[in-house]
Amino acid sequence: MTLPRVAMFSAQQYDIESFRQHPLCQQIELTTFATQLDHKTVSLCQQADVVCAFVNDELDRAILQHLKIQGVTHVALRCAGFNNVDTDAANDLGLAVSRVPAYSPEAVAEHALALIMTLNRKTHKAYNRVREGNFNLNGLLGFTLHGKKVGVVGTGHIGAALVRLLSGFGCEIYCYDPYTDEKLTETGATYTSLNTLLSECHIISLHCPLNEQSYHLINEQSLAIMRDGVMLINTSRGGLIDTHAVIKGLKTHKIGYLGLDVYEMESELFFHDHSSEIIQDDVFERLQTFHNVLITGHQGFFTAEALTQIAGVTLDNIVSWHTGKVSKERFVVKP
Structure with missing residues (x-):
């Protein structure tokens, strides 16, 4: 059997290394592209059987049609979310779409907790002050996390991991999800309506x-x-938040703290070095002006363990599709 030819887009050096170090990589022919997959770059897939895509690659109907014409049969996402894929179009075209439904959920949960702790105790500001010889504590006042009401919207693998972490701090935890996780209720977490969670939680x-x-x-x-x-934290997807509404909320002090690892228009910014450029996104730049906003560049997943799991599951999805041994729970479209 010939090896599947895989075109990886949005490939950073750490992606390439984690894939090539995995034993399953010997069962594919891997070509990597640093560029994002979009209407300008889809022609690069002419020799590919599989496209390996990430969170900001474009996979709308037009692009999927191009992939189908070029002979691609499988879109292998190396992430959990698939909101950037037109799944109806993929199904119509007979294209398989796989994903990595769970990879080291603790990695993202720990990053969410890091944003919470940093915003609260202002350790990023304290670090800079001390390096400049300034030991004044004014402006660094935080609050005790113990006993505070924390709302977790979505209790899948990552949300559940955060609930477990926050339980150790003695927080009063409210959860909202269509499905109740009984294990979390046993830890003391309470499932409630979204409105109750939004109105009650600190x-x-x-x-x-x-x-x-x-x-x-x-x-x-x-x-x-x-x-x-x-305090509002988002480590999931940027589109969950209306950025203009949040900016208004910051200006009126409705939002006291904002921690973002994702951004609605991040595809133009994240995963690349723009330090020598003038950033053209005025909305993002406005966010950066608030002293109580902390933004990281979609790094919540970025641990050695998570990269290893992402590579392993993605490669297994590719090989299993090629050999006809499919793990159904990992395929969001399986023609």
Whole structure:
């Protein structure tokens, strides 16, 4: 049997290394492209059987049609979310779409907790002060996390991992999810309505997928019912938040702290070095001006363990599709 030819897009050096170091990589022919997959670059797939894509690669109907014409049979996502894929189009075209449904969920949960702790105790500001010989504590006042009400929106693998971490801090945890995780209720977490969670909690962390129902989940209306000075954390998908509404919330002090590892228009910015350029995104630049906003560049997944798991599961998806031995729970479209 010939080896499947795989075209990997948005390939960073760490992606390439984690894939090539995995034994299953010997069962594919891997070609890597640093560029994103979009309408300008789809022609690079002419010799590929499989496209390996990441979170900001474009996989709309037009691109999927191009892939089909060029002989691609499988889109292998090396991420959990698939909101960037037109799954209806993939199904119509007979293209398989696989993903990595769970990879080291603790990695993202720990990053969410790091954003919470950093924003609260202002350790990033304290670090800079001390390096400059400034030991003044004014402006660094935080709050005790123990006993605070924390809302976790979405209790899949990552949300559940965060609940377990927060339980150790003695937080009062509210959860919202269509499906109740009984193991989490045993730890003391309480499932409630979204409105109750939004109105009651001091800290709200988003861990739900992006779809038509969750798009701009955080908007002017949902912000209005939150506590004044609420802490909002998003390590899931940028589109969950209406950025303009959040900026307004920051200006009116409705939002007291904002921690983002994702951004609605991140595809133009994240995963690349723009330090010698003038960033053209005025909305992002406005966010950066707030002293109580902390933004990281979609690095929540970025641990050695997670990269190893992502490479292993993605490669297994590719090889299993090629050999006809498919793990159904990893395929969101299986013609």
